[in-house]
Amino acid sequence: MLTDEYRYKILKELQQDPDLSQRELAKRLGISLGKANFCLKALIEKGSIKADNFKNSANKTGYLYLLTPKGIEEKVTLTQRFLQRKIAEYEALEQEIEQLRKEVKT
Amino acid sequence: MLTDEYRYKILKELQQDPDLSQRELAKRLGISLGKANFCLKALIEKGSIKADNFKNSANKTGYLYLLTPKGIEEKVTLTQRFLQRKIAEYEALEQEIEQLRKEVKT
DNA sequence: TTGACCATGTTCAATTGGTGAACGATGATA
DNA sequence: TATCATCGTTCACCAATTGAACATGGTCAA
Numbered sequence: 588m589l590t591d592e593y594r595y596k597i598l599k600e601l602q603q604d605p606d607l608s609q610r611e612l613a614k615r616l617g618i619s620l621g622k623a624n625f626c627l628k629a630l631i632e633k634g635s636i637k638a639d640n641f642k643n644s645a646n647k648t649g650y651l652y653l654l655t656p657k658g659i660e661e662k663v664t665l666t667q668r669f670l671q672r673k674i675a676e677y678e679a680l681e682q683e684i685e686q687l688r689k690e691v692k693t
Numbered sequence: 694m695l696t697d698e699y700r701y702k703i704l705k706e707l708q709q710d711p712d713l714s715q716r717e718l719a720k721r722l723g724i725s726l727g728k729a730n731f732c733l734k735a736l737i738e739k740g741s742i743k744a745d746n747f748k749n750s751a752n753k754t755g756y757l758y759l760l761t762p763k764g765i766e767e768k769v770t771l772t773q774r775f776l777q778r779k780i781a782e783y784e785a786l787e788q789e790i791e792q793l794r795k796e797v798k799t
Numbered sequence: 800t801t802g803a804c805c806a807t808g809t810t811c812a813a814t815t816g817g818t819g820a821a822c823g824a825t826g827a828t829a
Numbered sequence: 830t831a832t833c834a835t836c837g838t839t840c841a842c843c844a845a846t847t848g849a850a851c852a853t854g855g856t857c858a859a
Contacts, residue, residue: 670793687776
């Protein structure tokens with residue numbers, strides 16, 4: 588349920604934007620609040636993210652979701668793995684597009 | 694549940710191979726038998742495919758799933774739409790890969 | 800201080816989507 | 830005829846997802 592893809596995306600979003608509500612995170616990833624909460628908790632459970640209580644200037648309670656050293660390392664690994672996968676997808680798409688073009692001609 | 698993607702793929706497979714069992718179709722699309730059955734029925738219901746009873750040389754009962762004129766037309770439309778979508782995905786992947794490469798460098 | 804907001808994280812009943820074992824039907828085969 | 834294989838169909842079961850509802854705590858005006 589917590590796939591590599593979401594692990595990667597969550598770590599990426601939070602690394603560049605640690606003060607992100609779960610609702611905003613969910614919206615950016617295109618998933619539900621419940622799922623975002625579940626995935627986030629799993630990452631905290633495994634020690635990739637630490638949730639620091641903090642008080643914002645604006646009307647907020649919330650946490651600061653900070654990547655731990657382990658989380659940073661994990662993100663590097665995931666990024667590389669993700670890159671490999673994306674390249675493979677890219678090449679597969681090239682062929683698929685070529686085949687579709689042939690079909691359109693007919 | 695019956696997405697454009699599966700509509701396209703089913704029409705494509707059956708056009709080039711009308712004597713296809715639902716099990717074989719499911720295997721080719723990477724979906725379950727139940728789902729293949731559901732999608733196929735929907736396409737028959739909408740008049741894109743006609744199921745002709747036929748007797749095969751090999752040990753089979755089965756149907757011949759033939760594209761109707763409407764189904765052929767639909768497949769053309771779907772192919773073009775699918776192509777557009779794939780090109781968009783392709784371009785999105787280009788950018789995503791580029792961004793991942795930058796991240797890997799860091 | 801009090802009370803009325805507002806944004807946040809958390810929960811969980813309900814829905815959805817997908818699965819594949821089981822079933823009945825129908826030819827082929829010995 | 831009896832057995833076997835394959836077919837389409839069904840549906841109880843499971844997993845994943847959703848988002849309304851709730852509890853908490855900060856802010857701000859009265």
